[in-house]
Amino acid sequence: MASYYPDELINEVISANNLVDVVSGYVKLKKSGNRYMGLCPFHSEKTPSFHVSADKQLYHCFGCNEGGSVVQFIMKTENLDFVEAIKYLASRVGISLPEGNEKSSDGEYFQKKQKILEMYVDTARFYHGCLIGDIGKTALSYLAQRQIDAQTITRFGIGYSPDSYDALFTHLKEKGYSDKLIMESGLVRKSEKTGKPYDFFRDRVMIPIFDIRGNVIAFGGRTMVKSDGRKYMNSSDSIIFNKSKTLYALNFAKKNCSERIIMVEGYMDVITLHKYGFTNAVAGLGTAFTKDHANLLARYTKEVVLCYDSDEAGRKAVMSAIEILTTTQLKVKVMTIPDAKDADEYLKLKGAVKFRKLLDNAQSHILYKISRLKEQYNMDNTEEKITLVTNMAKIFSEVTNSIEREAYVKEASIETGISEDVIYAEIKKAGYSAPSAKIKPTYTQRVKSISEGDFRTEGTLLSLMCSDIAIWRRVRNKITADFFECPVLKEIVNNIFSFSPEDKPPDLIMIISKSDNEAVSRLSSLITNQQTVDDGIKAAEEMIEKLSKAKKARQISDIANSGDPRALAQMIKNLNK
Numbered sequence: 001m002a003s004y005y006p007d008e009l010i011n012e013v014i015s016a017n018n019l020v021d022v023v024s025g026y027v028k029l030k031k032s033g034n035r036y037m038g039l040c041p042f043h044s045e046k047t048p049s050f051h052v053s054a055d056k057q058l059y060h061c062f063g064c065n066e067g068g069s070v071v072q073f074i075m076k077t078e079n080l081d082f083v084e085a086i087k088y089l090a091s092r093v094g095i096s097l098p099e100g101n102e103k104s105s106d107g108e109y110f111q112k113k114q115k116i117l118e119m120y121v122d123t124a125r126f127y128h129g130c131l132i133g134d135i136g137k138t139a140l141s142y143l144a145q146r147q148i149d150a151q152t153i154t155r156f157g158i159g160y161s162p163d164s165y166d167a168l169f170t171h172l173k174e175k176g177y178s179d180k181l182i183m184e185s186g187l188v189r190k191s192e193k194t195g196k197p198y199d200f201f202r203d204r205v206m207i208p209i210f211d212i213r214g215n216v217i218a219f220g221g222r223t224m225v226k227s228d229g230r231k232y233m234n235s236s237d238s239i240i241f242n243k244s245k246t247l248y249a250l251n252f253a254k255k256n257c258s259e260r261i262i263m264v265e266g267y268m269d270v271i272t273l274h275k276y277g278f279t280n281a282v283a284g285l286g287t288a289f290t291k292d293h294a295n296l297l298a299r300y301t302k303e304v305v306l307c308y309d310s311d312e313a314g315r316k317a318v319m320s321a322i323e324i325l326t327t328t329q330l331k332v333k334v335m336t337i338p339d340a341k342d343a344d345e346y347l348k349l350k351g352a353v354k355f356r357k358l359l360d361n362a363q364s365h366i367l368y369k370i371s372r373l374k375e376q377y378n379m380d381n382t383e384e385k386i387t388l389v390t391n392m393a394k395i396f397s398e399v400t401n402s403i404e405r406e407a408y409v410k411e412a413s414i415e416t417g418i419s420e421d422v423i424y425a426e427i428k429k430a431g432y433s434a435p436s437a438k439i440k441p442t443y444t445q446r447v448k449s450i451s452e453g454d455f456r457t458e459g460t461l462l463s464l465m466c467s468d469i470a471i472w473r474r475v476r477n478k479i480t481a482d483f484f485e486c487p488v489l490k491e492i493v494n495n496i497f498s499f500s501p502e503d504k505p506p507d508l509i510m511i512i513s514k515s516d517n518e519a520v521s522r523l524s525s526l527i528t529n530q531q532t533v534d535d536g537i538k539a540a541e542e543m544i545e546k547l548s549k550a551k552k553a554r555q556i557s558d559i560a561n562s563g564d565p566r567a568l569a570q571m572i573k574n575l576n577k
């Protein structure tokens with residue numbers, strides 16, 4: 001794990017950020033005893049299963065098994081890596097972190113990233129200044145013609161890139177950025193012919209692209225000239241921007257999207273939707289829908305409504321987005337826009353009320369797929385009809401809810417004249433594929449060497465020995481790391497036995513904070529739920545004894561199953577001792 005801050009400093013940052021305060025910024029928490037509960041921000045639920053322990057400074061969700069310390073919480077909610085999360089938490093409480101060590105490539109990388117982020121803010125300001133200044137008149141009237149008002153321009157930070165080869169370059173130089181950094185930002189490029197720098201975006205309406213925290217990380221440029229070859233131009237991927245992991249306007253939408261998100265094709269659609277009050281709309285950035293996009297959406301909402309352009313390209317894009325989205329727990333719906341080429345045009349023609357109606361009547365992804373299928377076959381031709389029904393059955397086999405499935409089958413039977421029984425037989429042939437693909441085996445199911453109960457005991461023992469100096473001393477004198485069966489816990493214990501001093505118990509919150517392993521995040525659930533014990537040493541010894549017995553029983557059954565007579569004889573001898 002990349003980390004270039006010393007442990008003491010990370011520790012200071014973690015202790016200064018009270019988990020309950022941090023989580024309260026995202027989740028409405030209700031106090032019960034020394035615990036807090038709320039609706040989980042990582043999966044959709046109606047009754048709270050998200051627990052935060054104030055004294056242990058750990059959270060855990062009993063619905064989706066997410067858990068950890070304040071670091072994991074920020075990593076997950078803000079989509080940051082470990083170092084970024086520490087930086088975020090430090091700035092939250094006003095701890096200043098040292099500038100990265102010059103020798104550390106991590107530090108340099110992070111600093112450069114910060115510098116480029118600053119440059120993008122300066123650039124966004126520059127473009128915005130150009131738009132509202134004298135040279136921006138044409139761009140402003142273009143926006144007015146597209147019914148984008150002053151308020152929307154301000155909210156989305158829209159700007160204008162002047163029709164000049166080096167206006168931005170000169171501006172950034174004046175701001176003190178080095179040539180090298182400016183070139184690395186991608187905002188200015190070097191001409192292959194002359195070797196001279198030139199602004200990448202020229203004479204375009206500029207849309208800043210934000211990350212989830214609201215940093216400007218890229219730009220989209222829309223030409224105002226109708227005949228221009230490239231209508232849209234986007235920043236390329238860079239040190240701060242990965243288009244396959246970014247959704248435009250999610251930074252705005254994240255406050256209003258817990259029930260559903262409207263996914264549209266372009267940022268112009270998003271801007272119009274927000275203007276008309278649909279502030280839960282987001283868009284991709286000129287790239288195909290990815291698994292990362294799907295996971296990002298699943299973190300913020302329960303339902304995604306795809307609202308793509310009504311042309312064939314848009315319809316194809318819907319089908320591939322469905323395939324990816326249905327691998328998550330998200331409910332997926334499709335909105336079809338009649339009499340307009342996209343949401344932007346429809347809203348301007350018919351208004352928000354009619355759009356809302358379309359939205360509320362969005363089709364389930366199953367019905368959408370069926371309707372696409374029906375377009376391909378002629379029902380009057382028997383052969384084509386057979387193929388159609390076979391393919392329909394395949395789609396129905398993805399439906400996990402049996403009531404829903406029955407409704408679809410009934411309708412299909414009436415429509416095609418093929419009996420329900422025959423359709424069901426075809427569904428059975430296709431297999432009920434959906435549910436098995438969605439259920440993820442638990443950690444202990446995958447780590448076959450350990451049972452769920454033993455894993456819990458091992459985890460609890462680990463947390464107990466980190467909680468108190470007397471227990472720590474006793475346990476490390478009694479067992480070795482090999483005592484632990486869970487490979488992840490074994491490795492942790494091995495480390496703390498080798499590196500932790502005898503006079504201070506290991507810092508478990510630190511261990512958890514620095515790990516992204518699932519077994520470790522499960523530890524947080526054990527600790528969050530751990531009862532306070534009167535006699536910790538006694539409790540730890542009982543756990544060791546229980547685990548030893550389980551170990552022995554496992555050995556005996558292994559030998560018994562092996563059928564090796566010599567091993568069996570030895571075992572009986574040992575038992576009689």
Ligand SMILES: [Zn+2]
Nearest residue numbers: 040043061064
């Ligand atoms: Zn959850």
